[in-house]
Amino acid sequence: MTATAPAPRSSAAAAPNPRPAAARARRRGGVGGAALTTLTWAIALVFVSPALWLVLTSFKSEAIAQTDPPTLFFQPTLDQIAGVIDSDFLPYLANSLIATLASTALVLLLGTPAAYALSIRPVKRTKDVLFFFISTKMLPVVAVIVPIYVAAAEVAMLDSIWTLVVLYTAMNLPIAVWMMRSFFLEVPSGVVEAARMEGASLPRVLWSVMLPIMAPGVAATALICMIFSWNEFFFAVNLTASQAATVPVFLVGFITSEGLYWAQLAAAATLASLPIVIIGWMAQRQLVRGLSMGAVK
């Protein structure tokens, strides 16, 4: 294992397998390649068109947002986006940010040592512990919402952002432990043993020896946790009211019995998704790499 580990990692990290790509490009030649490229672009654009349409709609006026046939060209307006920001959007954004960042930090803090223990130095019943972690992910959260609600009410933690932080941590911890364990398996155990022999403490080993090696894995894990925390809806809608409500809850408030204001809704949805979309875009390389490491181990 240790011998073969670095090979796929480095090939995925650098320009991914240049050889076959080059070979195929040679073989297909100009015309076929151009056709395939065009096809790829077309498919990608069609696939992502709902998202593009969402962004487009957020720059429309309400009258243009609902037309038959749909309007493609129009005079864009910032009214909807300004309206969303004016309607107290920012506190929701702040709450989402706190819940996402704090829970992700907590996941890494708790998950890294656990993943380490489950990888480099196998504990008895490793598989059972892993199995336990993963199985908690499968339990329907709806089955525990009432006890959690009652408990939170008892200790005056309803509508508190820290309740969400705790729950999101528990929600993401299993996946994080599972993913990070795979990344730890990548680390040549000789390196760790050497550091240990020199008397380095466990936190030191983790910090200065392991972390640099598995930074992309940790980044991918953190990113996945952030996506799921940012997008979480069930706990948010049931356990918050005003002080701790996050952006998905904000979106629900845009539905009225009078029907939907599409342009405003689109603007709200676009703004609400923007932070995590941008982070995801910036970190996509880590995501592919992290997942590839996670998958094979």
Place this chain on the structure above:
Amino acid sequence: MSATATAPAPQRPVPAARSAKRAERARGWSLRAPLLPALIFTILVTQLPFLFTIFYSLQSWNLVRPGSRSFTGLANYAAVLTDAQFLGAALNTVVITAACVLISMAVGIGLAMLLDRKFAGRGVVRTLLITPFLIIPVATALLWKTTMFDPVFGLVGFVLTPFGLGDVDWVSQFPVVSVVTALVWQWSPFMMLLVLAGLQSQGGDVIEAGQVDGASKWQMFTNITLPHLRRYIELGVLLGSIYVVNTFDTIYMMTQGGPGTASANLPFYIYQRTFLGFDIGQSAAMGVVVVIGTIAVAMLALRLIFRTFMSDQEANS
């Protein structure tokens, strides 16, 4: 199990013989210690509330009728297991999960194959393609419900008008199809990323060897690429199932489980029983039944997948 326990043994330096036993025990604890915070945290937050759920499930307790709380034994379970709507929701859960995971995996493989070559704007295309996975599911559901599926103003109706499907009220007439569509759109990018990771770890020499042998593209795909991707696909199916089986927001936003209860899955149905019916006892019993059912299914699935992951590791070590 034994595999992982013994795996690194060869690399382990041999400790001095006399203190071996004591050192081994201390070592055992130092190994377990880092695991404990996460383990205890998870047990406290996920398992403790569930004990209360079991406790509630044995009671007749309607939240809006104070003073109605009393022990009823297993009566709630009898009611749940004979509730036709509960069983319907269970069936919906299976259908939605299976359809969503399989279709998004197929779409994901297709997209990944297209991306696994160099071409102009490849980075941009990949960036575009992962976007649906990043958008808040609540927003995705609203997007599909309104601007896409609306029978009058929706984009889907507009595009399908030439095929005579312009006036279909998708969300009302085909609620499950609508929900699955939104979910597939959301999850395909995730599958694509996993498969892409798999494709990029594929050694080029194998493919070249195949080309030299004169294998057709389809043969190469089924005989070389797919087997190589197997574990990536399994991982995608596992993670996808874990998340999709608990889907709540998409159904809440798009169909509210309707029309009637046509598109309610278990999480949504239990939510309704809890927050519309306020029958805490019965909804707790449903929760327990679902957990038992899930564990039974998960045992099978997880053991299967764990076997492949763990045994490969053993073989490699």
Place this chain on the structure above:
Amino acid sequence: MEKENPLPSTKRRPGRLAALGAAGAAVSLVSGCAGAGAVAAGGDGTTLVVAIVSNPQMEDAISLRADFAREHPDVNLRFVTLPENEARAKITTSIAAGGGEFDAVMISNYETRMWAENGWLANLQPHIDATEGYDDEDFLEPIREDLSYQGDMYSVPFYGESSFLAYRKDLFEKAGVEMPENPTWSEVADLAAELDGVEEGVAGICLRGLPGWGEVLAPFNSMLNTFGGRWYDRDWNAQLTSPEFRRTAEFYVDLVREHGQPGAANSGFGDCLTHYSQGNAAMWYDATAMVSTVEDPESSKVVGKSGYAPAPVQKTGYGGWLYTWSLAIPASSQHKDAAWDFLSWMTDKEYIRMVGEEYGWQRVPPGSRVSTFENPEYQEAASAYAEPMREGIENADPKNPGTRPVPYTGIGFLAIPEFQDLGTRVSQQLSAAIAGQISVDEALAQSQQYAQSVGDSYKEAQ
């Protein structure tokens, strides 16, 4: 909230908005806002959390909160606005489980008395009596009565509604038919058959079919009462398969299937509103609140074309329902005095006047105060429907719905805590029958089971 924000001057600048495209800008905006939230929370004032249903009239109240802030600068308002069903679930959970998240909640005449009896709501009468000029005698009597427990009000009405029958005078003329002064349901059914397709795409009548106890069951229940049907006899035996109940269900389902709007099984109040105001139905039996849209030139194609007849009857003298959105203070609130300041602001005569002057008199929350109906400006704006609306509300008698004694109260609903759940389940069956997925008999047989299990729990208690 807005006034506490330290960045008000930059908030609306387009340059700032344009910068949102960059991730950095988004993050800086957020951190700025986190500061704002902290300042607001750390101030001297009281923070009131208000849970409210996102109907247009309530949205107007939120936009007008600056007026409240002028009078109460030390009170900071935070609104939680949710669609009806979600708001109900959240508010009920919070109140019943003692969550204590809210200082003021929007409920209705369905909840008020039950919750007052459970001790979940603050008694508002002392506040009312101590507030000069609030004039609770001005509330329409049936509404005041329905929001009172043992003579004291436990919630105050924001707006009230009954039901009536809107019809297109122009289409009636074209078809050569006339609307009787007090129509019966049989007459309405004949008229619907006559008018169906009088113009292309025009349905004879529009009726709700969407599941939900507040949706299809509201018109259905008011019809059931006047047909002489009931949910339970006095001993809590469910009566959903009784001849009267079946007759009503068959009548309703047949009427809407044969002469109703397309897609009836999925149309709620909002969809019917669109159908009728777009000119696609000749009649519509629904809440009196419809007028603020039907008579609004901005959203309706049939302004001024409608006549309004009282709710159709069959065996009783009166057939409309009674419903009101009202505001209450949970017993768990720590800021009851400040909460009352807000409640009295939002339900006062002064508020209604302000909406009338700010947004126009057709948009005021109607049906709560006698003085609104007597206001000349309102009378002018609402001449077509003010009178039938007022009569509808004043004639409603929730204590004696139908023709025979029942163990419950309520017209459009049953005032028992289980009705939210039971009503939803029965409405799903009814909706399925309207969609043609099952027969009326099948729907009622299943519904009878649901109803009987609720009835049994009351039998045990007796």
